[in-house]
Amino acid sequence: MNKTQRRTWFLVLMITLLAIPSMVVFAKELGMLTISGPGIKDEITLDHPGGMRKLEETGFFDQARSVKPPENLGEGYQITAYLNLDGKLVPYVQMEYYAAEEGQPGYVHYTGRLNGESLQTVDQWGQLPPDAEAAFRGLTDSYNITLQAGVAVAPAVAAPVIESAKSEEQPAAQPASASSASPSTIQTSYIWAILIATILALAAGGLVLRRRAVSERST
Numbered sequence: 213m214n215k216t217q218r219r220t221w222f223l224v225l226m227i228t229l230l231a232i233p234s235m236v237v238f239a240k241e242l243g244m245l246t247i248s249g250p251g252i253k254d255e256i257t258l259d260h261p262g263g264m265r266k267l268e269e270t271g272f273f274d275q276a277r278s279v280k281p282p283e284n285l286g287e288g289y290q291i292t293a294y295l296n297l298d299g300k301l302v303p304y305v306q307m308e309y310y311a312a313e314e315g316q317p318g319y320v321h322y323t324g325r326l327n328g329e330s331l332q333t334v335d336q337w338g339q340l341p342p343d344a345e346a347a348f349r350g351l352t353d354s355y356n357i358t359l360q361a362g363v364a365v366a367p368a369v370a371a372p373v374i375e376s377a378k379s380e381e382q383p384a385a386q387p388a389s390a391s392s393a394s395p396s397t398i399q400t401s402y403i404w405a406i407l408i409a410t411i412l413a414l415a416a417g418g419l420v421l422r423r424r425a426v427s428e429r430s431t
Contacts, residue, residue, distance in 0.1 A: 242268050242304070243296030247352075249289030249309075250360040263351035270344040273305045281337045282319060284364035285310055295326070303331050309348075310362035317345040319363060 244259035245267075258264075267273065273293055288308040294301040306324035317340045324331040340348070352359055 241296050242273075243294045243301050245291055245293040247289055247291050247357070250287050250362070251358055252289075256355060256357065258351055258355060260351060260354060263347070263354065266347040267344070267351065270347045271341060272344040272348055273307075279319070279337050279339050281321065282310075282363050285319075286362040286364065287360075288321070288362045289359070302326065306331060311359040312363040313361055316363075317342055318348075 242264040244257055244264070246255050246257050248255040288310040291305075291307050291309055292303055293305045293307075295304040303324070304326045305322065308321040308323060310319045310321070312318045320338050320340060322334050322336040322338070325334050326332075349359065
């Protein structure tokens with residue numbers, strides 16, 4: 213075997229080795245997933261090819277960055293995803309999905325992942341990217357599944373109530389301050405009015421007496 217033939221065989225071998233992993237990757241695809249939980253009787257199998265492809269493309273089953281699970285979680289949905297390995301369905305991921313309010317990404321709790329030939333127990337929390345959330349909701353909508361929120365909605369802020377209470381108290385405080393000052397003011401004004409009326413009455417009576425006295429002297 214000459215040098216040229218050796219190089220040719222070496223290139224063929226390298227191309228073959230590079231092609232083998234690609235063939236294995238293409239043989240793996242998301243075949244279906246099962247879901248059970250609130251509003252679902254028993255268990256439903258979701259295997260729409262377009263929906264499966266969309267979940268893979270958006271990274272629905274990817275390991276999201278670790279997040280702290282929200283408090284007061286309700287009931288979640290139990291999901292098991294299966295890979296299609298050359299016609300054989302193999303469990304790939306087990307997870308709990310907690311839907312948020314519409315328009316908000318849900319939370320996922322990964323409980324099992326394929327490691328080798330079997331599922332290994334894991335304990336990982338993540339929050340779905342918006343496009344993965346939209347892909348999953350589109351898939352469940354196509355099967356007439358109405359997802360129920362499992363993430364508690366934060367209570368409304370009580371500040372507006374406090375402000376309204378203050379605004380109600382303030383008008384009430386103004387008449388109170390006015391009424392507390394009014395009795396003494398009215399009493400003082402009343403006394404001065406009596407004194408002035410008395411002085412005017414005495415002055416008028418004296419004037420009348422003086423006119424009478426002048427008229428009697430003139431006669």
